Each structure stands twice: as structure tokens, then as C-alpha cells.
Amino acid sequence: MSTRCLVALTALLAFITAGCGAAADTGAPAGNGVEPSRDVLSAVVVDEAAAALLPADVKARGVIRFAASIGGTPPSAYYAEDNRTALGQDIDIAEGVAKVLGVRVEREAASFEAILPALAAGKYEVGTGNFGVTEARKQTIDFVTYVNDGQGFAVRANDDRLSGVDRLDQLCGLKIGTGTGTTFEATLEREKHVCPDQGKPPYEVLPFSEGSAVYLGLQQGHLDVVMNTINGLRHAAANQPNLRFLGEFKRLDVGFALKKGSPLAPALQAAVNELIESGAYRQILDKWGTTDSAIPRSEISPPEHS
Known part of the structure; x- marks a missing residue:
């Protein structure tokens, strides 16, 4: 971008x-x-x-x-x-x-x-x-x-490629937006091998210092998925148009x-x-x-x- x-x-x-x-x-x-x-x-x-x-x-x-x-x-x-x-x-x-x-x-x-x-x-x-x-x-x-x-994911409401995320290999080939220096970025980077290990295209991690840029990057189609806090995503999905919370991934x-x-x-x-x-x-x-x-x-x- x-x-x-x-x-x-x-x-x-x-x-x-x-x-x-x-x-x-x-x-x-x-x-x-x-x-x-x-x-x-x-x-x-x-x-x-x-x-x-x-x-x-x-x-x-x-x-x-x-x-x-x-x-x-x-x-x-x-x-x-x-x-x-x-x-x-x-x-x-x-x-x-x-x-x-x-x-x-x-x-x-x-x-x-x-x-x-x-x-x-x-x-x-x-x-x-x-x-x-x-x-x-x-x-x-x-x-x-x-x-x-804890950690959760969200997508555009009109994007039906994912109904939920239980494993990170469900994200293969997708662009994931998240916050710089967060547990989300650390988790995604640490497990980035899961897709290549299965012969699948890797997902791409795109960290942002501004949380606002993550959500708008998603809405503009520059990102496929957002990883953020469970409470933050729930609130965003209740207030932002065309945003769907995919559920909890891990509690912290x-x-x-x-x-x-x-x-x-x-x-x-x-x-x-x-x-x-x-x-x-x-x-x-x-x-x-x-x-x-x-x-x-x-x-x-x-x-x-x-």
C-alpha cells in the first residue's frame, strides 16, 4: 500500500x-x-x-x-x-x-x-x-x-472465504493486517511456516502502528483479514459497516x-x-x-x- x-x-x-x-x-x-x-x-x-x-x-x-x-x-x-x-x-x-x-x-x-x-x-x-x-x-x-x-479475527461482511479461524493454516495466501509490536504480530510471524509446511502459499503479515489504517485497509480491499483484540473486534463489528467478527482465536x-x-x-x-x-x-x-x-x-x- x-x-x-x-x-x-x-x-x-x-x-x-x-x-x-x-x-x-x-x-x-x-x-x-x-x-x-x-x-x-x-x-x-x-x-x-x-x-x-x-x-x-x-x-x-x-x-x-x-x-x-x-x-x-x-x-x-x-x-x-x-x-x-x-x-x-x-x-x-x-x-x-x-x-x-x-x-x-x-x-x-x-x-x-x-x-x-x-x-x-x-x-x-x-x-x-x-x-x-x-x-x-x-x-x-x-x-x-x-x-x-485475547486474539480474534474479522473480515469484510461480504467476504465468505472464512466462516471462522481455528488454525492459522486457514489463512494461507491471505493478507492479514494487525498492530505493530502486538501479540497478534508475534503469533502470526512465529507460525508463518505452517502454510509452506503444507505446500500452501504463505499468508502475508502487514503490521500497522495506526489501528485506523488496519480497518480501512480491510474495507478498501488492501487486506483480507484483521487480527485484533476480541473486545475491540466485537465493538468494531457492532459499529462499522461491512465488518464481520470471526470469533475468538486465543484468550490472554x-x-x-x-x-x-x-x-x-x-x-x-x-x-x-x-x-x-x-x-x-x-x-x-x-x-x-x-x-x-x-x-x-x-x-x-x-x-x-x-
């Missing part, structure tokens, strides 16, 4: 996404059970036991420094119509955790693929971006889980990302569990239409789902 074409596609979906932002500002549901303006955090209060787990320097300054991947559409993290206000499930859970701990979130927007290396280098304390827990990532990153999401726990051995992990885990026990957690997920992704309890760097 040419650079000129990609810019045009990105600009067009930015316009479409702005329409979703308008729904957030007016309080109108954004589809797929999403209610962007619903207040789910005002009743959250400080839990002294969780706050006591904060490292002394963080408690003293009263701020946790977050890097956040923000963009696209609900439910994870996106911008309202003003292109400045961050909304979404990741945002609400982070803000709820901060309220439980009695601190503020200092959030800096960063590209998805840049956050994990920056955490390992100590630039940020916590990262959000629907980061799935994998054994490879756990070599350098710790995770504090807060939902269970999703969590706050931290530098390996970060002393913040126990405090974040305690705060997530307090949100779960108080009922605020369920309200957040209900607001964003993601109650199927609820976890019973937060864990620190659990094993990757097989």
Missing part, C-alpha cells in the same frame, strides 16, 4: 472515529453496550491497606507515571471528540486503581510498540495498552492483570505492564482486587460492554494461557 493511500485511509477513519467521540461527549451509547459518559468511579474511596503497599517515593509524590497507548475506538482506550480527553476501559481501571491508592495518574500517550521497551528502561512506571500476558514478555516485564481478553490475560521486579506491582494488584470486591470493577466493565472479560482476582505475572 502506498504512503499516500495509507495517509488517506488513516485520515478517513480518523473522521469516522471522531463520530464515536461525539457519542462520548453527548452521553449517547456508542454501540455494543458502551456508555462512555456513565460515572462509575465517584463512589471509589481510598483503601488504606492497599495504599500502604505503595513504594515510599510514589506515596510521597502522590503520582504514578503511566504510559498509555490511546487510539482508535472503544472499548480499550481512545480519544473523545476533542482529541485530548482519554476514554475507555483501560483509562477507567487505571483511574479507579489510583483512587483506591490515594494517588493521581500522570498519563503520557505513547505508541503501543514503544511502551514495553520504555518500561524496561525505566522511562515510565506503568504501561497500559491492552497488553496481553505472554511468556516472552514476562522475561523483561511484570504484569498486574485486570481483564481477560491483560494487565498493567511494569518493569521486571517493580515494587509497584503488589499495590496495583491490591487496588484491582479492591475494585473487584467493591463492585466498581463490574460497573466499569459493564460500562464498556466487556463483562465477558471479567477476572475473579488480579494476579501478578500469571502463566500465559495455552
